[in-house]
Amino acid sequence: MARFTEANEKLATEIVARYPRAKSATIPLCHLAQEQDGYLADDAMVHIADLVGVTPAEVLGTASFYEMFKRDPVGKYLVNICTNISCQLLGGEELLAHAEKTLGVTSGSTTSDGMFTLEDVECIAACTEAPACQVNYRYQHAVSNDDFDALIQSIRSGDRDDIPPHGTLAKVRQDLVGDRIANVSPPEEQGQPVWIARHSQAGAAS
Amino acid sequence: MTDTPTSGVDVPKIVSSRWDVLDAHTLAGYRQSGSYAGYEGLRKALTMSPTAVMDEVKAATLLGRGGAGFPAGTKWGFCPPDVWPRYLVVNGDESEPGTYKDRVLMERDPHQLIEGCLIAAYSVGVAQVFLYVRGEMAHAQERIAAALNEAYEANLVGKNILGSDFSVDIVLHWGAGAYIVGEETALIESLEGNRGMPRLKPPYFPAAKGLYLKPTIVNNIETLSNLPWLLINGADAFKQFGSEASPGTRLIALSGHVKNPGVFEILQGTTTFRELFEDERYGGGIREGHDLKMFIPGGGSAPWFFPEQVDMALEGRPVGAAGSMLGSGAIVVMDDSTDAVAACLRIVRFFARESCGKCTPCREGTSWLEKILQRIFDGDGRPSDIDALLDVSDNISPGPYPVAAWAEQSLDAVPFPPKQTTICPLGPSAVAPVVSALRRFRPEFEAKITKRDLLQVAVEPSHV
Numbered sequence: 093m094a095r096f097t098e099a100n101e102k103l104a105t106e107i108v109a110r111y112p113r114a115k116s117a118t119i120p121l122c123h124l125a126q127e128q129d130g131y132l133a134d135d136a137m138v139h140i141a142d143l144v145g146v147t148p149a150e151v152l153g154t155a156s157f158y159e160m161f162k163r164d165p166v167g168k169y170l171v172n173i174c175t176n177i178s179c180q181l182l183g184g185e186e187l188l189a190h191a192e193k194t195l196g197v198t199s200g201s202t203t204s205d206g207m208f209t210l211e212d213v214e215c216i217a218a219c220t221e222a223p224a225c226q227v228n229y230r231y232q233h234a235v236s237n238d239d240f241d242a243l244i245q246s247i248r249s250g251d252r253d254d255i256p257p258h259g260t261l262a263k264v265r266q267d268l269v270g271d272r273i274a275n276v277s278p279p280e281e282q283g284q285p286v287w288i289a290r291h292s293q294a295g296a297a298s
Numbered sequence: 299m300t301d302t303p304t305s306g307v308d309v310p311k312i313v314s315s316r317w318d319v320l321d322a323h324t325l326a327g328y329r330q331s332g333s334y335a336g337y338e339g340l341r342k343a344l345t346m347s348p349t350a351v352m353d354e355v356k357a358a359t360l361l362g363r364g365g366a367g368f369p370a371g372t373k374w375g376f377c378p379p380d381v382w383p384r385y386l387v388v389n390g391d392e393s394e395p396g397t398y399k400d401r402v403l404m405e406r407d408p409h410q411l412i413e414g415c416l417i418a419a420y421s422v423g424v425a426q427v428f429l430y431v432r433g434e435m436a437h438a439q440e441r442i443a444a445a446l447n448e449a450y451e452a453n454l455v456g457k458n459i460l461g462s463d464f465s466v467d468i469v470l471h472w473g474a475g476a477y478i479v480g481e482e483t484a485l486i487e488s489l490e491g492n493r494g495m496p497r498l499k500p501p502y503f504p505a506a507k508g509l510y511l512k513p514t515i516v517n518n519i520e521t522l523s524n525l526p527w528l529l530i531n532g533a534d535a536f537k538q539f540g541s542e543a544s545p546g547t548r549l550i551a552l553s554g555h556v557k558n559p560g561v562f563e564i565l566q567g568t569t570t571f572r573e574l575f576e577d578e579r580y581g582g583g584i585r586e587g588h589d590l591k592m593f594i595p596g597g598g599s600a601p602w603f604f605p606e607q608v609d610m611a612l613e614g615r616p617v618g619a620a621g622s623m624l625g626s627g628a629i630v631v632m633d634d635s636t637d638a639v640a641a642c643l644r645i646v647r648f649f650a651r652e653s654c655g656k657c658t659p660c661r662e663g664t665s666w667l668e669k670i671l672q673r674i675f676d677g678d679g680r681p682s683d684i685d686a687l688l689d690v691s692d693n694i695s696p697g698p699y700p701v702a703a704w705a706e707q708s709l710d711a712v713p714f715p716p717k718q719t720t721i722c723p724l725g726p727s728a729v730a731p732v733v734s735a736l737r738r739f740r741p742e743f744e745a746k747i748t749k750r751d752l753l754q755v756a757v758e759p760s761h762v
Contacts, residue, residue: 110467110469111469112426112510113490113491113510115490115491115492116471116489116490116491117491118491119471119472119473119474119488119491120471120472122474123433123472123474144491146491153492153493154491154492154493155474157476157493157494157495157654158433158473158474158475158476158494159474159475159476160433160434160474160475161474161475172434175644176395176598176644176645176648177395177396177554177594177598177630177641177644177645177648178395178396178553178554178630180640180641180644181553181554181555181630181632181636181641182554182555214393214395214477214648214651214652215393215394215395215396215397215598215648216434217392217393217397217398217400217401217432217434217435218398218401219395219396219397219398219551219553219559219628219630220398220551220552220553220559220560220561221559222553222554222559226434228436229433229434229435229436230436230437231437261433261436261439261472262436262437262439262440262443262472263436263440264439264440264443264444264447265443266443266446266447266469266470267447267450268446268450268467268469272450272456273456273467274425274456274457274465274466274467275425275426275465275466275467276426276467278510279383279510279512282382282383282425283382283383284380284382284423285382285383285423285424285425285464285465286463286465287348287420287423287462287463287464288348288423290463291347291348291349294347295347295349
């Protein structure tokens with residue numbers, strides 16, 4: 093789909109400015125593109141390449157390594173069910189089978205109305221609350237089959253404002269711009285920090 | 299969004315003292331609750347010299363809580379003198395199967411983590427900190443972003459912190475879904491905007507050459523979260539808890555077949571596995587009507603332990619000597635209802651999916667292991683499959699496994715830490731469950747294979 097909108101391009105520029113080398117902003121900008129479009133579009137990667145000063149192929153090379161970047165559109169809600177060991181022991185695989193039945197799709201595919209994409213995922217760090225799943229990376233703990241159906245029902249009827257559409261991660265951003273930044277420049281331009289210099293002089297003097 | 303349910307119940311609470319306080323993630327809450335007033339540790343550090351802070355951390359023997367258990371103060375000291383800048387990269391990419399503690403620390407007590415980052419940065423001489431949080435943890439990202447914004451506003455991070463000449467930025471960075479990025483050199487590659495593939499060693503420590511090839515300290519979330527308490531109370535107070543070799547506490551995520559799974563702060567080197575499984579304050583016992591079959595003492599990468607090891611204390615060295623590791627503080631309990639082949643297959647499948655593909659033995663070997671285990675599990679196993687599993691394992695992590703196929707005794711001599719034909723421990727980690735399961739439950743594998751052979755005899759013509 094799209095390159096960054098004007099507002100997002102401004103945000104992207106601010107993010108790039110936080111890093112000593114622009115290329116470090118590649119992953120954050122891919123997240124921003126995915127937040128804008130719901131997936132990581134080819135045009136967006138070309139735009140990101142411009143902003144961080146690499147070729148579009150390098151952005152693709154990086155993005156294609158990471159599971160969270162979807163290069164094709166996915167459902168509005170990404171349903172990730174953990175089947176790794178702690179969840180497997182307490183019914184994660186059975187929950188996945190139930191989810192396939194409820195949603196009418198196999199793991200890895202999207203419902204025909206474009207609402208849900210179902211995935212079988214690795215450990216999501218909710219091991220003591222097994223079986224666990226995430227919807228657009230929002231946790232659901234100790235999910236029974238009935239819990240799962242109720243969750244899907246509540247999303248379908250628009251009752252889950254707490255779960256943003258796919259692509260949006262944290263809804264709070266770090267506000268680190270302009271004057272607030274204490275220190276950012278390429279590593280070649282950085283020297284010994286002042287407090288270290290002060291203490292080593294004091295140490296040498298004594 | 300609801301908070302993460304937890305149940306830390308033991309004293310002393312060094313890192314989990316605010317988990318029961320609802321607004322502990324805010325600056326006001328951080329300052330008013332818990333076992334010390336927020337940012338007092340930073341204030342104390344600023345009155346000391348950077349070297350004195352490092353000496354205090356060294357004296358406390360604060361072992362890294364990410365998995366390798368390397369002493370944090372010693373690691374800080376590895377930065378070559380007079381090479382600047384130095385970077386601090388915080389590893390919040392918690393993804394090891396069974397591990398669930400860094401997320402709680404990030405969601406529940408982000409200011410404690412920020413304060414820990416500041417103390418480390420002051421001591422090491424870091425002017426830029428990168429806090430790498432796993433991509434899938436949206437709530438933790440929100441909590442840390444909000445806490446950082448508050449801390450910048452209050453002059454606790456940024457320029458001339460609290461009126462001193464100490465200035466440092468903390469940049470929140472999100473990952474995007476890759477287990478291997480928890481390996482420190484892969485983390486650095488990812489932070490540079492590349493595919494998250496580990497770097498060839500040497501140098502063994504990024505303290506020599508890390509981010510942008512400059513000296514870089516990579517520390518775990520829990521390790522840094524210990525620092526405020528440590529600075530306020532001192533190394534001697536810290537060493538009163540736990541054992542001499544492993545002082546202090548550890549967060550343990552206890553999951554699987556126990557009545558009361560949870561994240562618990564326990565005493566290192568003192569609390570035993572049995573206490574953890576059975577004590578009412580912790581696991582509360584194995585599920586009703588079942589007995590312990592095996593358990594993983596330190597995350598998916600750790601070789602399995604069995605009932606005879608439950609009286610061992612949770613301490614790195616003895617657990618290592620017994621052939622496993624405490625790793626990332628993830629204990630997965632499996633009772634007698636567990637199918638050893640299924641559990642082994644699931645863990646191996648994890649490593650096959652997460653292999654970055656850089657080293658051939660891991661890229662090919664982990665998926666071969668998965669395929670062989672899958673066909674055994676499906677009842678299509680061949681009689682030679684157990685030898686094949688051991689042979690592939692040996693090519694990823696050379697050990698006595700091929701011999702063991704013929705002489706079962708030598709399976710007891712599993713080398714740990716494993717030798718490896720790869721540049722990082724991911725491949726050898728996939729070998730751990732295979733060898734553990736075969737060592738103890740070989741008849742379960744054979745039963746599945748034999749079942750298939752009988753079927754085959756029944757359908758194949760006998761005159762061929």
